[in-house]
Amino acid sequence: RKEVEQDPGPFNVPEGATVAFNCTYSNSASQSFFWYRQDCRKEPKLLMSVYSSGNEDGRFTAQLNRASQYISLLIRDSKLSDSATYLCAVRDENRDDKIIFGKGTRLHILP
């Protein structure tokens, strides 16, 4: 099993719809979890951290399921500007405290 795995997509979603991505991780000892957004030919930027209790930021909701070892990102009322690649990232204190990134999920919001 890969350390951090995501469905590459693309997800083609009509504007206004709700879309959800999952990201699975292999190391049950992982400590911290993040979602990044990356626009074409730009650097990744933090979208949100993922807390054990789940967290919400406007139209975005992130959740952690430790038992099944996955994190999720839900986008409600999607906008054209949400089109991007979404990377999940996992920090593992037991592996030199590195942050391991998934390969990303591409999202296209259709007008």
Add this chain to the structure above:
Amino acid sequence: DVKVTQSSRYLVKRTGEKVFLECVQDMDHENMFWYRQDPGLGLRLIYFSYDVKMKEKGDIPEGYSVSREKKERFSLILESASTNQTSMYLCASRDRNTEAFFGQGTRLTVV
């Protein structure tokens, strides 16, 4: 705001040249990282550093070296550039227990 600055957005170098990619961060972060990103392969860790004059190999260090003489600066060196090192190079920094902040990336082409 955290600022991570990479010296060049675009570089074109010839095969066999020695190439220096510079990265500077202004938030006094302990940890700095160099990744390369290729289509379908995601972000792959080349080298990282948790302190001045300290360096550790990542997942794909072959053909690269690094230098961290000052806390704010982390340099990636391609000793003898090859065409398979054509890629997007991303520098990142963070403190312990925080997310990673990325530079704008350097798109290197080796001809």
